[in-house]
Amino acid sequence: xxxxxxxxxxxxxxxxxxxxxxxxxxxxxxxxxxxxxxxxxxxxxxxxxxxxxxxxxxxxxxxxxxxxxxxxxxxxxxxxxxxxxxxxxxxxxxxxxxxxxxxxxxxxxxxxxxxxxxxxxxxxxxxxxxxxxxxxxxxxxxxxxxxxxxxxxxxxxxxxxxxxxxxxxxxxxxxxxxxxxxxxxxxxxxxxxxxxxxxxxxxxxxxxxxxxxxxxxxxxxxxxxxxxxxxxxxxxxxxxxxxxxxxxxx
Numbered sequence: 001x002x003x004x005x006x007x008x009x010x011x012x013x014x015x016x017x018x019x020x021x022x023x024x025x026x027x028x029x030x031x032x033x034x035x036x037x038x039x040x041x042x043x044x045x046x047x048x049x050x051x052x053x054x055x056x057x058x059x060x061x062x063x064x065x066x067x068x069x070x071x072x073x074x075x076x077x078x079x080x081x082x083x084x085x086x087x088x089x090x091x092x093x094x095x096x097x098x099x100x101x102x103x104x105x106x107x108x109x110x111x112x113x114x115x116x117x118x119x120x121x122x123x124x125x126x127x128x129x130x131x132x133x134x135x136x137x138x139x140x141x142x143x144x145x146x147x148x149x150x151x152x153x154x155x156x157x158x159x160x161x162x163x164x165x166x167x168x169x170x171x172x173x174x175x176x177x178x179x180x181x182x183x184x185x186x187x188x189x190x191x192x193x194x195x196x197x198x199x200x201x202x203x204x205x206x207x208x209x210x211x212x213x214x215x216x217x218x219x220x221x222x223x224x225x226x227x228x229x230x231x232x233x234x235x236x237x238x239x240x241x242x243x244x245x246x247x248x249x250x
Contacts, residue, residue, distance in 0.1 A: 011040050011167045012100055012126070017159060021176055022046035024158050025098040025124040034091055034120065036083050036099030036109060039063055041070045043100055048074050055091060057083045084108055088116045100126040103170075107145065110135075114152040114181055123179040124158060132157070132175040142233045144199045151186045151237055153179040187241045194244050199232045206230055212247055220246045 012018060021043060025033065031052040038044045038056040044067065047054050053075040058064040064080035079086065084105065097113055097120040106127050113123050136155055137146040149155060158176030163169045185192075200209050206221070207214050207228060218228040224242050226235065235243070 011042060012161065012165055013042055013167060014161075014165045015046075017161055017165060018043050018046040019049075020159050021098065021124060021126060022050045024176065024178055025096050025122060026050050027096050027122045030094050030096050030121050032091065032095040034088075034095055034097040036097060036101050036125075038067055038078070039100070041067050043098070044071065044076065047098060048076065051096075053077070055079065055095075057081055057086050059083070084112060088112070088118055091118065093118050094121060096120050096122040096124070098124045100174075103128045103131070106131055110149060110179070114149070114179070119181040121181075123153070123181065124176055125179075126158075126161060126174050126176045129160065129173040129175040132177045135177055137233075139236050140234055142235065143202070144196055147195050147237055147240070148192055149179070151192060153181045155179055187237055191237075191241050191244045195232075195240050198235075198240070202232055204231065206232060206235075217247075 023046075025047065033047050033051040033054045035044055035047055035054050035056040038058050039060075040063070041056075044054060044056055048071065055077045056064075056067060057079045058067065059080070059082050061080050064078050067078045068076060095118075101109055106125070110123075110125070113120055131145075134143055134145050135149050136157055137143060156178045158178050161174045161176070163171070163173050166174075194210075197211065198206060198209050205228070207217050209232065210217060212220075220243065221228050221230065224239065224246065226239060226243070
């Protein structure tokens with residue numbers, strides 16, 4: 001079936017890689033899986049061998065209509081809907097989420113899953129490698145994306161999938177990320193909002209970005225053991241949390 005370029009459709013067909021992705025989504029005691037963007041059902045096939053039930057949400061009507069025909073007798077529910085509009089509460093609790101998702105809606109999908117009242121127990125997404133690397137970034141390379149995701153989930157790398165494994169090949173390589181959501185974020189929404197302000201000019205020193213008196217801010221940074229020359233990418237989540245607490249109590 002011809003891919004729809006406007007929807008960012010690229011089919012992964014390597015069975016070994018698909019099985020590895022499905023295996024990484026397995027979670028003790030969880031038998032339900034939400035698959036995002038099943039497409040032709042190549043990953044669906046692997047997920048059905050790992051989970052008792054797969055609920056596949058597919059935006060493309062022709063693909064959604066065709067998918068059940070490929071899996072007669074299987075416990076597969078196909079829903080023709082935009083995943084960003086889909087009500088996750090329909091899944092109840094104790095489910096995982098997996099999918100080969102379009103690059104252009106990676107961040108909104110991750111935010112939807114991590115901010116849901118009934119978060120998945122685990123999330124395994126095949127995304128653009130460059131974005132996966134940004135989400136996995138450590139101190140010195142942090143971005144708003146890496147800090148906001150790491151505040152809400154334990155993040156680990158999955159498999160690298162180079163572009164030649166896709167039909168048609170995309171312009172860039174892909175990789176899976178494995179997210180295990182925390183019951184409660186490591187920092188408050190206030191801290192996350194403050195981080196966004198701090199990254200308003202990522203290449204500038206913090207002292208130039210934050211709405212705090214420069215002399216006072218330098219003093220606070222030094223008291224926390226943070227260099228006055230630090231840039232936003234140099235701070236850990238814990239650093240941001242302590243920084244906001246210090247500023248509030250000044």
